[in-house]
Amino acid sequence: MMTAKHQRVVAAMSGGVDSSVTAALLQRAGHEVVGITLQLYSGVQQRKGACCAGQDIYDAKRVADKLGISHYVLDYEERFKKAVIEDFADSYARGETPIPCVRCNERVKFADLLQAARDLGADALATGHYVQRLDGPNGAEMHRAVDDSRDQSYFLFATTREQLSYLQFPLGGMTKPRVREIAAELGLVNAEKPDSQDICFVSTDYTDVVRRLQPLAGEPGDIVDEQGNVLGQHAGVMNFTVGQRKGLGLSGREEPLFVVQIDASNRRVVVGPRTSLAASRIVLQSVNWLADPSEAAECFVKIRSMRAPVPARVRATSTGAEVELAVPEEAVAPGQACVFYAGTKVLGGGWIARD
Structure with missing residues (x-):
């Protein structure tokens, strides 16, 4: 949580309990909070576990009204379609396995939304992600969440140092049960709302989306x-x-x-x-460094969000990085991410490429 008082902070409000509690905690800390909800898609069936459309926008507005904060809905549907949905289909057409949540954070939430926050004169943009932003000797650092079962650092590896210096993650030091307790204490309408799951813009089967946008992939x-x-x-x-x-x-x-x-x-x-399937060497492209590359000479890496970090050596190259795993890993899929860690600190990460 921020230590400075009376700042103007934009809270990204998806309509879920995490972002709602984020806005509430910021307000409790004495900040002027402005809630922003992105309308990312329409024309798909709203289903349990989806987000960013229909009922979620309504839930975000109800929470903002309950807290007494300003709330705006921004139509980013076209941007989301090009930057995330079309990229998702293109990736499958190339024989890759995409991670649309990373692209959404990278290209929409921490790019366009961050700029919108700056345009509103905000001192920071806050989200409900479970990750920690700590001040280090060389500036802001990203660290894993205290609640390891909720940690979302893998999905945020593409966040740049400049963006990180402007971001706040109030939930990074909390557990999900505590977040729901706070929501219940405040009487928020979404205190027991289920978490968003799977791919938000897919109503039934992801192949329907790919087939429509990239017919040759079928x-x-x-x-x-x-x-x-x-x-x-x-x-x-x-x-x-x-x-x-x-x-x-x-x-x-x-x-x-x-x-x-x-x-x-x-x-x-x-x-x-x-x-x-076993691979001990991984080639990465489009690597984003959140620390000096030398710190990754001996580190731990994750090649899937649900896998535990494994020891590795990472060497920066002119086109990205090369990773040497201490123990071979199975099913290293192009299009997935490989994220580097030193303890809880996120050093950076990149996209797995074909060797």
């Missing part, structure tokens, strides 16, 4: 082994990710087969034994 092709022998057919590369076993239609074989590579340009899905 073109049939061959399933081949690592020697190029055709083993079967598939109904589109968008249906697969590296490490996948189910849905191949190749059951009954002596040894289970897994997707080890997706050759989108030739519409081929390459499969192999589990041993072929």
